[in-house]
Amino acid sequence: MKVKETRRGFLKTAGKAGVGASVVATGVAAPHVASQAAKTRTLKIQSSWSAGTTGYKLFENWCKSMVELTGGELDFKPFSEGAVSGDFQVFDAVRNGVLDGQNIFWTRWPSRMPAAVFLTSWPMAPVRPDVWDVAYYSYGLIDIARELYAQNGLYLVGNIHHDLNLIHAKEPIHTLDDFKGRKIRFPGGIIAETFSALGVRTTLLPGSEVYPALEKGTIDAADFVGPAINYDLGFHQVTKYVIMGPTSTPTLHQAVDPLDIAFSIRVWKSLSPRMQALIEDSVQAFSLEHYTGIQKANAEAWPKYAEAGNEVIHLPEEDVVRFKKIAVPLWFKWANKDKYAARVLKVWLDVMQNPSFAILDPKDIEGFELNI
DSSP states (O other), X not given: OHHHHHHXXXXXXXXXXXXXXXXXXXXXXXXXXXXXOSSOEEEEEEESSOTTSHHHHHHHHHHHHHHHHTTTSEEEEEEOTTSSSOGGGHHHHHHTTSOSEEEOBGGGSTTTOGGGGGTSOOTTOOOOHHHHHHHHHTSOHHHHHHHHHHHTTEEEEEXXXXXXXXXXXXXXXXXXXXXXXXXXXXXXXXXXXXXXXXXXXXXXXXXXXXXXXXXXXXXXXXXXXXXXXXXXXXXXHHOSEEEEOOTTSSOSSOSOOOEEEEEEHHHHHHSOHHHHHHHHHHHHHHHHHHHHHHHHHHHHHHHHHHXXXXXXXXXXXXXXXXXXXXXXXXXXHHHTTSHHHHHHHHHHHHHHTSTTTOOOOGGGGTTOOOOO
């Protein structure tokens, strides 16, 4: 109860000062804490974002806001992808004390935590970020995720909404059949398996290695994040085509691709209840600031692709049905790898069959069972 009371007190103070959620996230005019900490504690946090990208700039701004927001008690020192630890080893660096926290894509987790497949976007998952918030905070997905993080020595504060994922290709891809035989960078796990079923030769690369691989022609195409970040990374210079789903479903394989904010349990427990509550509130505010900031940058980036001579290709509507038939059996294959994965998918099946969303027809999953 103390944490909740502290959170309410903070929000009440912020409200009186006229401070909105976006201000909390950016630190433009955060409320000053009267009792300035005698010594600022610095916490090192590494992101999956490459330096200089829109995503990393937003992350940097959030980190820089913490000194003022905490009255000088905490300072978050940001690091870009690969600055301290390899992108796929960040959670080990956090657990072992090399880093204090992380802001990484959930797709980095499935090799050790199968349930992570369903903590981030998977093939034919819900395409609306608000549905994800419902799953996490109305259906209790955040509690299961925190159990899993705790088993790995981390405390999950929350997720950060980001964007859909695009495929950038050197040659045109007009239908699912055109994927066959191509070598394409995809996240591992269920996403790679779904495209492997289409005859794709998949490979896994961190973000910093995608551009050189496309430039050298060692891969034919690459899935990566959204238009603004990918333009920042120069993908338009080494590919000619942006491949998307049909207008009804702009991305079939990763429509909502959140990042996390997590700390080592040791670090988290060392913080006062007031600091914990403040960080949790700030993370939720940052999620909104991050998402809207990315979308603003996307709106500005799309015309630049046209200017660079890139063509956007939408797959036909009938490919949605075909892709779902490939994906659904893989949902249950991955969910039945362990009890946590099954629990997480069960939450999603309930959410997607909620009449308010009507994302999944019960007929789509007839004959499949979860081993809970």
